Amino acid sequence: MKLEKGLIHVYTGDGKGKSTAALGQAFRSCGRGLNALVLQFFKPASQESGEHALAGPEGRGLGRIEFRRGQSRHPFFDKKADREAIKTEVLDLLEDVAQEWEDWDLVVLDEVNNVLRDKFIDWTDFEAWLNRKPATVELICTGRGAPQALIDRADYVSEVKKIKHPMDQGIAARKGVEY
Amino acid sequence: MKLEKGLIHVYTGDGKGKSTAALGQAFRSCGRGLNALVLQFFKPASQESGEHALAGPEGRGLGRIEFRRGQSRHPFFDKKADREAIKTEVLDLLEDVAQEWEDWDLVVLDEVNNVLRDKFIDWTDFEAWLNRKPATVELICTGRGAPQALIDRADYVSEVKKIKHPMDQGIAARKGVEY
Numbered sequence: 001m002k003l004e005k006g007l008i009h010v011y012t013g014d015g016k017g018k019s020t021a022a023l024g025q026a027f028r029s030c031g032r033g034l035n036a037l038v039l040q041f042f043k044p045a046s047q048e049s050g051e052h053a054l055a056g057p058e059g060r061g062l063g064r065i066e067f068r069r070g071q072s073r074h075p076f077f078d079k080k081a082d083r084e085a086i087k088t089e090v091l092d093l094l095e096d097v098a099q100e101w102e103d104w105d106l107v108v109l110d111e112v113n114n115v116l117r118d119k120f121i122d123w124t125d126f127e128a129w130l131n132r133k134p135a136t137v138e139l140i141c142t143g144r145g146a147p148q149a150l151i152d153r154a155d156y157v158s159e160v161k162k163i164k165h166p167m168d169q170g171i172a173a174r175k176g177v178e179y
Numbered sequence: 180m181k182l183e184k185g186l187i188h189v190y191t192g193d194g195k196g197k198s199t200a201a202l203g204q205a206f207r208s209c210g211r212g213l214n215a216l217v218l219q220f221f222k223p224a225s226q227e228s229g230e231h232a233l234a235g236p237e238g239r240g241l242g243r244i245e246f247r248r249g250q251s252r253h254p255f256f257d258k259k260a261d262r263e264a265i266k267t268e269v270l271d272l273l274e275d276v277a278q279e280w281e282d283w284d285l286v287v288l289d290e291v292n293n294v295l296r297d298k299f300i301d302w303t304d305f306e307a308w309l310n311r312k313p314a315t316v317e318l319i320c321t322g323r324g325a326p327q328a329l330i331d332r333a334d335y336v337s338e339v340k341k342i343k344h345p346m347d348q349g350i351a352a353r354k355g356v357e358y
Contacts, residue, residue: 002284003284003285003315003316005314005315006284006312006313006314006315006316006318007333007334008319008320008332008334008335009320009333009334009336009337010321010325010329010335010336011196011319011337012321012323012330012336012338013323013337013339013341014323014339014340014341015340015341015342016339016344017196017197017200017339018196018200018321018322018323018339019203019289019321020199020200020202020203020204020207021195021199021321021339022203022287022321023202023203023206024198024199024200024201024202024205025203025285025319026203026244026285026287026319027202027203027230027233027244028228028230028233029284029285030229030242030244031228031229031230031231031233031242032229032242034317035242035243035244035284035285036242036243036245036283036284036285037244037245037247037276037282037283038244038246038247038289039247039248039272039273039286039288039289040246040247040248040249040289040290041249041269041288041289041291041293041294041322042251042252042253042293042294043248043249043290044249044250044251044252045248045250047252048358049207049210050206050207050208050211050354050358051207052210052246053210053211054206054209063208063210063211063212063213063215064209064215065205065206065209065215066214066215066217067231068216068219069218069219069222069223070219070220070221070222070223071223072221073223077221094218097216103216104215104216105181105182105208105214106182106185106204106205106213106214106215106216107215107216108202108204108205108215108216109218109220110201110218110222111219111220111221112218113189114221115220115221130187134185135184135185136181136184137182138182138185138186138188138208138356139185139187139188140187140188140204140205141188141190142189142191142197142198142200143191144191144193144197145191146189146191151189151191153187154186154187154188154343155186155343155345155348155350156186156188156343156344157188157191157341157342158188158189158191158192158340158341158342159191159339159340160190160194160196160197160337160339161193161194161337161338161340162192162193162194162195162336162337163194163330163336163337164330164334164335165195165335166335169334171334175229177285177317179226179228
């Protein structure tokens with residue numbers, strides 16, 4: 001697969017998430033059959049990292065990665081979406097995780113910031129769920145509009161600020177890059 | 180492998196790179212033998228994405244991912260680093276890529292913004308290299324202090340702003356998360 005148009009991305013600033021954003025992009029693109037080269041400066045071989053272990057020949061002790069998804073689209077994109085059904089779905093998905101905390105070392109709640117912002121779960125319910133998280137589990141919450149209560153509770157907080165976005169030039173999401 | 184202490188990350192804001200930062204983190208952690216669960220809200224199965232193709236059972240048409248690294252550390256961390264050797268290394272690494280542009284669909288230049296900021300390559304030389312990039316190749320440049328000339332040239336620019344960082348609480352980089 002070749003992209004029709006390859007763009008240039010820049011991830012800059014003093015927050016965490018620049019290199020991992022690039023890595024995540026590389027792995028996503030890989031999943032579409034694109035060939036990705038990651039050229040790293042100032043990270044000599046003596047500083048081996050998890051991504052090398054995954055991608056390199058030595059990648060033998062790999063953990064597993066599992067994706068799970070809610071069935072609903074956000075009401076902003078799906079006018080027929082049922083708010084109550086979404087609330088139930090969110091609670092169910094989170095409860096399933098809480099039942100199997102011990103199986104996971106890292107849990108990503110992708111777009112959960114929007115879930116909280118738009119009150120598909122109350123902060124108190126989410127906080128109760130958070131309180132059940134074992135100390136050894138790393139939790140990552142993404143999405144716009146993270147509520148202040150979550151920011152207060154978090155250890156790592158990065159604000160990813162849009163400086164330029166191709167959508168503003170009328171370039172639509174491209175298979176292999178944006179999804 | 181279990182983390183000694185699992186932190187909470189938040190990637191928020193209106194720029195690109197929040198979900199991919201989380202994904203990159205998940206894959207990196209995977210490479211360390213951690214088990215990662217990615218729970219996605221508002222991304223139903225009808226919106227299949229490259230990361231699912233990579234991680235799921237249907238991940239058959241995978242592209243390849245290759246990591247290459249310069250041997251030098253940044254002079255900020257290695258007082259004995261030879262600036263001229265770094266300049267040569269940077270030029271060589273970039274020239275190798277230019278010789279095989281057709282092999283790649285996506286190229287990450289990890290930390291290249293620092294390389295440019297600290298003049299290990301002149302902008303004019305880098306720009307000449309950029310001008311050789313085929314239109315179909317997606318290029319990702321990471322690192323602090325991206326120069327304005329690169330920002331002007333880029334399509335996607337996100338500023339990842341630190342709101343909170345565990346290092347500020349004295350928590351050192353942890354295998355499986357930060358590297």
